[in-house]
Amino acid sequence: MEWPIFQMPFIGNRMLIAIIGTIHVSISHGMAVGGSFFIVLLHYISIRTDNQRLNELVFKVLGIFFIITTSVGALTGVGIWLSTATVSPGTIGSLLHIFFWAWFTEWIVFVSEVILIMFYYLGWDKYGSKTGFKIGVVYVAASWLTMMLITGILGAMLTPGQWLATKSFWSGFFNPTYVPQLMTRTFIAVLLSIAFGLFITRLHKDYRDQWPEVWKFAGKSLLIASPLFLLFVLSYYNSLPLQISHLTSTALMTMKYATWAYLSKIFYISIVILMMIFGLILLTKKKDYVLLSFIPAFLMVFAMGNMERVREFIRKPYTIHQYLYSNALREDEAPFLNKTGVSAHLGWAERSAKETDPQLRLGEKIFKLECSTCHTYSGINGITKKTNILQNPELNENFLKTYKRSHPFMPPFIGTDAERTALALYLDKIVKEANGKTNVQPSEGNK
Amino acid sequence: MDIIPISLPLDLPAPMWFLKFALITFFLVHILFIAFMIGGTFMTVFFRMLRKEDPFWSRMAREMGNTVTVNKSIAVVIGIAPLLAISLVYTNFFYAANNITAPLWLSIIWLVALAFISLYIYKYTWDSTKYSDRFKYFWGVLAFAIFMFVPLIFLSNINLMLYPDQWKNIYGFWQAIWAPNVLPRYLHFLNASVALTGFFTLVYFNFKLKDHHEDAAFYTRAKNLGAKWAMYATLLQLLFGFLNYVTLPVTADSPMVLYLIIVAIIVAGIAVYLLSLNLYAGKNIHPIIIFFVILVVASIMGTLRHVVRENALREPKKIMAMKTDLYRAQLATFMKTYSPTGEVVVTGESVFQGVCMACHAIDHKVVGPPMQYAIDKYKNDRDAMIQFVNSPRKINPDFPIMPKPPISEKEIELVVDYLLNLEVGSNE
Numbered sequence: 001m002e003w004p005i006f007q008m009p010f011i012g013n014r015m016l017i018a019i020i021g022t023i024h025v026s027i028s029h030g031m032a033v034g035g036s037f038f039i040v041l042l043h044y045i046s047i048r049t050d051n052q053r054l055n056e057l058v059f060k061v062l063g064i065f066f067i068i069t070t071s072v073g074a075l076t077g078v079g080i081w082l083s084t085a086t087v088s089p090g091t092i093g094s095l096l097h098i099f100f101w102a103w104f105t106e107w108i109v110f111v112s113e114v115i116l117i118m119f120y121y122l123g124w125d126k127y128g129s130k131t132g133f134k135i136g137v138v139y140v141a142a143s144w145l146t147m148m149l150i151t152g153i154l155g156a157m158l159t160p161g162q163w164l165a166t167k168s169f170w171s172g173f174f175n176p177t178y179v180p181q182l183m184t185r186t187f188i189a190v191l192l193s194i195a196f197g198l199f200i201t202r203l204h205k206d207y208r209d210q211w212p213e214v215w216k217f218a219g220k221s222l223l224i225a226s227p228l229f230l231l232f233v234l235s236y237y238n239s240l241p242l243q244i245s246h247l248t249s250t251a252l253m254t255m256k257y258a259t260w261a262y263l264s265k266i267f268y269i270s271i272v273i274l275m276m277i278f279g280l281i282l283l284t285k286k287k288d289y290v291l292l293s294f295i296p297a298f299l300m301v302f303a304m305g306n307m308e309r310v311r312e313f314i315r316k317p318y319t320i321h322q323y324l325y326s327n328a329l330r331e332d333e334a335p336f337l338n339k340t341g342v343s344a345h346l347g348w349a350e351r352s353a354k355e356t357d358p359q360l361r362l363g364e365k366i367f368k369l370e371c372s373t374c375h376t377y378s379g380i381n382g383i384t385k386k387t388n389i390l391q392n393p394e395l396n397e398n399f400l401k402t403y404k405r406s407h408p409f410m411p412p413f414i415g416t417d418a419e420r421t422a423l424a425l426y427l428d429k430i431v432k433e434a435n436g437k438t439n440v441q442p443s444e445g446n447k
Numbered sequence: 448m449d450i451i452p453i454s455l456p457l458d459l460p461a462p463m464w465f466l467k468f469a470l471i472t473f474f475l476v477h478i479l480f481i482a483f484m485i486g487g488t489f490m491t492v493f494f495r496m497l498r499k500e501d502p503f504w505s506r507m508a509r510e511m512g513n514t515v516t517v518n519k520s521i522a523v524v525i526g527i528a529p530l531l532a533i534s535l536v537y538t539n540f541f542y543a544a545n546n547i548t549a550p551l552w553l554s555i556i557w558l559v560a561l562a563f564i565s566l567y568i569y570k571y572t573w574d575s576t577k578y579s580d581r582f583k584y585f586w587g588v589l590a591f592a593i594f595m596f597v598p599l600i601f602l603s604n605i606n607l608m609l610y611p612d613q614w615k616n617i618y619g620f621w622q623a624i625w626a627p628n629v630l631p632r633y634l635h636f637l638n639a640s641v642a643l644t645g646f647f648t649l650v651y652f653n654f655k656l657k658d659h660h661e662d663a664a665f666y667t668r669a670k671n672l673g674a675k676w677a678m679y680a681t682l683l684q685l686l687f688g689f690l691n692y693v694t695l696p697v698t699a700d701s702p703m704v705l706y707l708i709i710v711a712i713i714v715a716g717i718a719v720y721l722l723s724l725n726l727y728a729g730k731n732i733h734p735i736i737i738f739f740v741i742l743v744v745a746s747i748m749g750t751l752r753h754v755v756r757e758n759a760l761r762e763p764k765k766i767m768a769m770k771t772d773l774y775r776a777q778l779a780t781f782m783k784t785y786s787p788t789g790e791v792v793v794t795g796e797s798v799f800q801g802v803c804m805a806c807h808a809i810d811h812k813v814v815g816p817p818m819q820y821a822i823d824k825y826k827n828d829r830d831a832m833i834q835f836v837n838s839p840r841k842i843n844p845d846f847p848i849m850p851k852p853p854i855s856e857k858e859i860e861l862v863v864d865y866l867l868n869l870e871v872g873s874n875e
Contacts, residue, residue, distance in 0.1 A: 002452040004546030020556065070520050071563035078523065079556035081530060086549050089542035093455050096534055100460035107527050114524045118517055330456075336781045347450035348546075351615075388813050398800065406802050 002345045003089040003328055005352070005368045010379035013087040013372070018312070020083050022305045024076035026192065029185065029304065031065045032073060032113070033143045034193025039065065040136040042197075042217060047129050057207040057214070059124050064200045066121040070114070088373060090328030091319045098320075099153045102173060106149040113142040144186070151182045154311070180236035187229035188304055191275060194218050194225070195296035198282075202293040212286040219286075222279025222296075230272040233307070271303050316409035325411035327373045334414050341416040342369060355426070363426025366419055370411070377430065384434030396424035451611050451763055452539040454771040459535060467753065470532035475749045477529055479643060480522035485594045486644020486676075487515040488566065492587035507669055512570050514651060519563060537608060539767060540760060544608035551600050551620035562593035598636055603629050609699060609759035627694045635687040642680035646734075646741050648673025653734045670734070671726065677741070678722040681715055688712075699759035707751040715744045795865025798858045806849070809869070815846050822866055832863050 008016045039062045046054040085092040096103070116139040124132055152173040201207075201214045278296055281289070317325055324330055329337070349365035367375075367383070375383045383390070390396050400413045400420050413420055459466065491512035498504035533541050545552045565586040572578050572586075603623040607613065610626070617623050624630065649670055656666035692708060718740040724730040725737075806814035825832035836859045839849035852859075 002450070004452075004543050006546055006549050067564070067567045071567065072560045074520065074523050075556050075560035075563070078527065078530075079553075081527075082545070082553055082556060085534065085542055086545055086553060089452075089538075089546065090455070093534065093538045093542065094457060096531065096538075097455060097457040097460055100531065100535065103531055104528070107524075107531070110527070111524050114520050118520065122516065333778060335785050335787070336778050339781065340777070345453075348452075351450075351618075398804070402800050402802075402804070406804070406806075 002347060004348045005372060006086050007352075007368070007372045007376070008087070010376060012374070012376040012380045014312075014374055015380050017080070017083050017087060018305075018309065020076050020079045021308060022301075023072065024080055025308060026301050026304055027069060027073035028077065029147070029189040030192030030196045030300070031069045032117075033147050033186075034189035034191070035065045035069070035196065036117075036136070036140040036143050036193075037190060038193040038197045038221075040133070040140050041221075042214065043129075043133055043136055045213070045217060047133060051210075051213070053207065054210045054213050055129065057201070057204060057210045059121075060204050060207070061197060061200050062121055062124075064203075065196075066117060069117070074114075088319065088326075088328050091324060094320065094324055095153070098172060099156070102149055102153050106146055109142055109145045109149065113139065113146055116142055147185055147189070148182060151185055152178060155181050177236065177239045180232060180239045183232040184229070184236045184307070187225050187232055188300070188307070190221065190225045191229055192297075192300045192304060194221050195300045199293050199297045202288070202290075208288075211288055215282040215286045215288075219279045219281070219283030222275050223283065226272045226275040226279065230268060233268050267306070268303070271299055274299065313409070317411040327370050327411050329370065329411065329414055334412065337414045338416065341419055342366060342414060343419065345369070359422045360426050360429055362419065363422035363424070363429075366415060366423045367426060370414065370423075374410075378434055383427065384431050387431060387435060390427050390431045393421075393424050393428045396427050397421060400424055450543075450614055451767045451770065452543065453774050454539065454767060456775070461535075463536070466532050466536050470529050470536055471749050471753050473525060473532065474529035475745060477522060477525040478749075479745065480518050480525060481598075482640035482643035483518040483647045484515055484522050485591075485598075485637075485640045486647070487511045487518060488587075488591045488594055490644070490648075491515055492569070492584070492591050496584050496587070503665065503668060506665060507672070509573065510652075510655075510669070511648070512573070514647075515566065516570065519566070523559070537756070537760070540608045540611065540763065543611070543614060544604045547607060547614060547617055548600070548604055548620040548623055552604060555597055555600055558593050558597055562590040562597075565590040565593075595637075599624060599629075599633055602633050602636065606632070609756060610696065611763045628691070628696060628699075631687070631690040631694045635684070635691040638680055638684055638687045642677055642684060643741070643745075645673045645676025645678070645680060646738050649677060650734045650738050674722050674726050674734075677737075678719055678726065681719050681722075681741070684715065685712070695755065696759065698762065699755045701754065701758050703754050704751060704758070707747055707754065711744050711747040711751070714740060714747065718744065793858060793861065795861040795863075798854060798862040799865055802852050802854055803862065815849060816843060818866055818869075822869065825863075826867060829863060829867060832867070833859055836863065 006013065011019075039058060042054070042058045042061075045051075046058055081092070116135060119127070120132065120135045120139050123135070127135065152175070155175045155177045156172040197214070198218055201211060275296065278292055282292060315321065315326075318331075319326055319328070322331060343362065346362075346365040346369060349368040352368065353361050353364050355361040355364045371383065375381050378384045389399055397420060400423060403410060404412050413423070415423075491508045493508075494504040494511070495508035569583060569587040569590065572583050600620065603620055603626070606626055606629050607617060607623045613626065617626075650673075652666045652670040652673060656663060656670065659666065688708070692704075695704070718737055721732050721737045721740065725732055803818075807816070807818050809818045811817050821832065825835075836852065837856070841848040854862075
């Protein structure tokens with residue numbers, strides 16, 4: 001309530017977070033968690049077969065993982081904090097109050113993870129293969145541990161389970177979706193790392209003689225990890241409670257992309273089948289295929305982004321299920337604010353309001369407070385593009401009264417009747433302004 | 448002041464003293480490594496670029512480059528803890544300030560990522576003959592320039608956070624940096640980075656000297672260079688510290704601030720004295736001892752900043768508490784008399800308006816076809832219509848398939864009956 005308002009132009013607040021988040025998750029899952037697994041296993045093979053060339057190649061690939069995780073990976077991690085807190089201070093503030101200890105513990109593990117990768121990579125020559133390999137094993141454990149902790153927090157936002165009643169840390173952390181989500185993430189990390197590994201290995205043309213070793217290893221790993229990933233991703237989706245899972249199909253489509261609903265059912269199955277075919281080709285042919293060096297990486301980043309998008313979407317209209325709405329208003333305060341109005345809490349919206357007419361200005365400020373977390377003006381999810389719904393002040397107002405049922409993923413309108421009217425008028429004004437008409441064209445067939 | 452947000456209705460996850468302790472301590476560690484990173488980057492780039500005649504400098508540049516690789520990562524990862532702590536201790540104030548400078552505040556992400564990548568390019572092309580010197584220096588200088596700029600963003604934010612009375616008039620970073628205390632603090636910080644990098648260099652090369660006696664000449668010279676940076680920058684800090692203190696806003700000042708400054712100056716004086724003994728009187732005081740002394744100074748400074756924060760926010764915090772209490776009291780009073788108004792009577796009309804009208808109108812096309820069409824089609828077959836709504840199929844190629852509406856069996860019947868009994872003209 002009364003938090004500063006941030007409006008990312010054109011791409012919108014959600015897309016800003018999504019871009020930073022997807023980059024971070026791809027790198028942290030693929031290059032840190034899964035990457036450590038990929039590298040350490042190959043490292044092990046190079047020691048067992050006493051293959052110095054392979055050992056050098058592993059070091060080169062690790063070098064790229066090291067550079068990317070400690071720059072873009074680390075900074076986008078911080079970036080999630082900075083961007084989410086800017087977009088929705090109330091949400092991040094609340095989450096921090098609830099999950100501080102999980103994050104604090106994660107931080108300690110994270111510090112050790114960073115120190116371990118520095119010892120592992122920067123000390124590769126100094127510590128030799130034996131000790132170096134042991135450092136690598138501890139590094140794998142540490143990076144998985146960070147994921148184990150962060151998954152508890154992400155899952156609790158989605159399915160808080162007992163937390164709503166007990167407000168206790170552990171009941172939020174070990175929520176109903178915890179185990180399936182953690183296992184899904186573990187295996188998507190493994191698949192991502194193989195995909196990235198294939199790509200980066202192929203960039204090291206000096207080590208062409210060692211490529212078949214890598215293809216063989218990657219092929220085997222793909223064949224083992226892909227079906228396990230499918231198993232866990234399906235159990236994860238099954239574990240989502242009914243009221244949330246009915247929205248998953250909406251998440252994958254939104255109304256415009258209705259046909260996606262069919263695709264969503266076979267989306268993960270196709271990805272997994274493809275990855276298994278790739279695995280089989282790599283394992284049996286052990287040959288260099290340009291396509292196989294980048295298509296898996298592309299596919300897995302896409303699958304990863306999709307999984308995160310679905311997770312973010314099915315949380316709607318909440319950021320903390322049944323407690324805090326996406327626009328950082330609290331569910332339990334809604335009746336009070338419906339009676340007294342939100343006008344007393346628009347100080348920050350006032351800063352950037354432009355309208356001069358008092359009623360329109362009120363509507364504008366309410367738009368900033370309640371709608372702008374998800375809607376831009378004319379960019380992604382732009383409000384002025386919703387001409388089918390926002391046709392005139394009366395229809396707008398009617399929509400604001402009833403959309404809870406037609407658009408269950410949107411937080412309800414909160415405020416008095418007069419405030420709703422002001423918002424309806426403001427929406428009418430900006431829709432008409434943006435569409436360059438004094439009267440928005442009702443669809444054909446209107447009499 | 449009237450835009451200070453209301454506090455969150457959630458308990459702090461840890462005792463306040465713990466959070467404040469964590470904030471001061473971990474921030475101190477963070478800022479030490481930031482200082483080593485900035486100073487180290489200066490050395491690794493400019494020693495190599497500007498002092499080519501003497502091999503000492505290029506070697507020094509390379510060795511410092513290796514420390515930067517480690518120090519920069521530690522700096523970032525340690526920084527998370529104070530970020531969490533400050534978000535809890537000063538939630539409303541911190542987030543409000545960040546929000547005001549948002550575009551620049553968020554640019555930290557890509558700026559620092561770019562700086563780190565530039566540093567890696569600089570480091571890993573060092574011996575390569577494929578790239579020109581100009582190419583290599585470009586990346587080094589770029590990283591350094593970013594490192595010089597980013598602290599200014601942090602400082603303008605932290606400063607803005609302390610003075611909510613200015614929030615109304617400040618609309619972004621470029622305005623925020625002109626607040627009286629920002630630029631003096633920035634200079635104070637940069638000079639502190641020089642001094643701290645000096646202390647770091649002294650200790651680091653002293654360690655190296657122990658392990659590599661064959662290289663004594665280089666390591667002794669490197670260590671003494673560090674000692675000189677440490678000593679002269681610490682002395683210079685009297686000037687920058689003075690500037691910082693005189694520009695400190697009245698609300699942030701208190702006798703305690705002055706006492707801490709005096710103690711810090713005395714302890715820093717000891718450090719300078721010890722350094723001068725080593726450099727000019729041929730004594731051999733262990734660098735770790737000297738480093739410990741300057742760590743005391745840094746801790747005093749960290750505590751001093753905390754006192755400043757608490758002073759400046761004393762009044763704003765009272766206002767926030769008053770606003771919060773008032774709001775909570777109103778809310779509680781309301782909740783005493785409020786009870787959710789039982790079952791709402793559901794009618795076919797209300798279901799139509801609430802659900803169907805998102806996509807349908809009676810007589811014209813919206814997202815889906817006009818209802819007229821359905822009424823004509825199903826007017827003699829109520830059950831078929833109910834079945835369609837229950838499990839929609841794609842019929843008309845001009846429209847997207849209808850999603851299954853989120854309503855019960857009973858509500859579907861109600862809405863179908865409502866529609867089929869509507870008195871509307873037929874198209875036929």
